[in-house]
Amino acid sequence: MKALAFDVFGTVVDWRAGIIGELEAFGRSQGLQRDWPAFADGWRAGYAPAMDRVRRGELPWTRIDDLHRAILVELLAAADIRASDADVDHLNRAWHRLDPWPDSVAGLLRLKQRYLITTLSNGNVSLLTNMAKHAGLPWDCVISAELFRHYKPDPEAYLGCAELLDVAPGELTLVAAHPSDLHAARAAGLGTAYVARPLEYGPDGVAHVVKPDEFDIIATDFVDLADQLGA
Amino acid sequence: MKALAFDVFGTVVDWRAGIIGELEAFGRSQGLQRDWPAFADGWRAGYAPAMDRVRRGELPWTRIDDLHRAILVELLAAADIRASDADVDHLNRAWHRLDPWPDSVAGLLRLKQRYLITTLSNGNVSLLTNMAKHAGLPWDCVISAELFRHYKPDPEAYLGCAELLDVAPGELTLVAAHPSDLHAARAAGLGTAYVARPLEYGPDGVAHVVKPDEFDIIATDFVDLADQLGA
Numbered sequence: 001m002k003a004l005a006f007d008v009f010g011t012v013v014d015w016r017a018g019i020i021g022e023l024e025a026f027g028r029s030q031g032l033q034r035d036w037p038a039f040a041d042g043w044r045a046g047y048a049p050a051m052d053r054v055r056r057g058e059l060p061w062t063r064i065d066d067l068h069r070a071i072l073v074e075l076l077a078a079a080d081i082r083a084s085d086a087d088v089d090h091l092n093r094a095w096h097r098l099d100p101w102p103d104s105v106a107g108l109l110r111l112k113q114r115y116l117i118t119t120l121s122n123g124n125v126s127l128l129t130n131m132a133k134h135a136g137l138p139w140d141c142v143i144s145a146e147l148f149r150h151y152k153p154d155p156e157a158y159l160g161c162a163e164l165l166d167v168a169p170g171e172l173t174l175v176a177a178h179p180s181d182l183h184a185a186r187a188a189g190l191g192t193a194y195v196a197r198p199l200e201y202g203p204d205g206v207a208h209v210v211k212p213d214e215f216d217i218i219a220t221d222f223v224d225l226a227d228q229l230g231a
Numbered sequence: 232m233k234a235l236a237f238d239v240f241g242t243v244v245d246w247r248a249g250i251i252g253e254l255e256a257f258g259r260s261q262g263l264q265r266d267w268p269a270f271a272d273g274w275r276a277g278y279a280p281a282m283d284r285v286r287r288g289e290l291p292w293t294r295i296d297d298l299h300r301a302i303l304v305e306l307l308a309a310a311d312i313r314a315s316d317a318d319v320d321h322l323n324r325a326w327h328r329l330d331p332w333p334d335s336v337a338g339l340l341r342l343k344q345r346y347l348i349t350t351l352s353n354g355n356v357s358l359l360t361n362m363a364k365h366a367g368l369p370w371d372c373v374i375s376a377e378l379f380r381h382y383k384p385d386p387e388a389y390l391g392c393a394e395l396l397d398v399a400p401g402e403l404t405l406v407a408a409h410p411s412d413l414h415a416a417r418a419a420g421l422g423t424a425y426v427a428r429p430l431e432y433g434p435d436g437v438a439h440v441v442k443p444d445e446f447d448i449i450a451t452d453f454v455d456l457a458d459q460l461g462a
Binding site for chain 2: 065125139
């Protein structure tokens with residue numbers, strides 16, 4: 001193994017707490033009260049179907065920033081909230097300002113000593129780059145589905161990442177908190193490292209259940225991953 | 232201005248000293264004596280014509296690593312040097328192991344506090360990423376002509392960089408030691424910052440001469456650039 005590619009939303013950063021916090025701040029600034037956790041979950045729930053429309057060719061290539069904004073505009077209308085374009089733009093960029101899980105930066109700094117570490121996210125390059133600056137994520141490079149115009153789990157995203165890094169697929173391991181992402185990476189020939197993020201969907205969320213031999217590595221967090229990899 | 236994109240070979244790293252050093256080590260290991268500075272200059276001189284063949288469509292898209300290797304193989308044959316494929320591969324990756332100019336890292340760390348900093352190089356992504364790890368270059372992201380399949384000075388490279396960063400061309404400034412690169416960036420709508428690297432072609436090299444108002448910024452090195460930009 002030469003390189004580690006990281007899924008980002010949910011695996012590296014806690015999107016739910018971050019989005020709820022930004023929605024609450026938006027609500028305060030507008031004098032609005034809503035069920036912001038439910039709003040956040042609805043925003044995230046709109047993301048996979050929107051990407052699937054791009055993957056099936058029903059929409060031309062569209063960045064996540066623009067998919068997120070379209071979903072947000074619909075949710076605001078459904079919640080009877082009027083907001084200026086500038087406010088919508090600011091709120092939409094909440095995805096650029098998410099905070100990492102407590103172990104993310106410490107684990108990445110250790111893993112970076114021994115491996116090349118990159119993003120491999122469906123988030124667009126500018127989103128991932130702005131997030132890395134905000135959150136202090138020490139990536140060696142920023143690789144996005146945007147570069148291949150193929151969203152994960154399309155194989156082009158996993159294979160394109162290996163090609164850009166000039167490594168064989170088997171020399172690249174995907175790190176993710178989502179079994180579906182890892183299964184697609186394995187089908188493309190990559191190694192797989194599952195990291196449990198039981199709080200991704202909040203304190204009442206349902207954690208993924210994985211079998212002991214389902215992936216090459218199963219870790220409790222990025223520090224445990226670094227321990228297991230001797231980094 | 233929101234972001235700075237850096238040319239790399241000659242602007243950030245001292246390719247000539249690095250390549251001469253690796254050629255000398257190769258010569259010692261093989262028991263060969265040659266004019267290694269001339270060999271290094273010949274290697275570099277083959278680069279622009281090779282890229283131009285790609286730019287004109289005479290060659291399909293080819294990464295710099297592969298262009299470099301083809302030039303190297305020709306130069307070795309012309310110098311009557313036989314080397315194993317593994318030795319040629321190792322030598323070719325000397326371009327991944329170049330050292331920065333003495334001010335590069337200190338200047339980049341300051342500029343990164345205030346701006347998004349990225350590469351915008353004709354070097355491929357893996358080359359730039361490996362170089363950044365070797366040299367401690369603190370890029371926010373790694374953008375290469377490879378992502379656009381258009382080598383600089385094609386406008387697609389400059390405009391593609393701005394698009395990936397989601398900034399207007401005028402919000403992006405190219406930093407380079409080469410007037411031709413900067414003139415092409417300006418034609419695409421980017422800001423321009425010239426940094427003098429009088430030793431790029433060695434102690435006997437001819438430095439570029441630029442007019443006082445030829446570019447938006449003229450700096451003596453990256454620390455001076457940070458000073459001028461208040462970073």
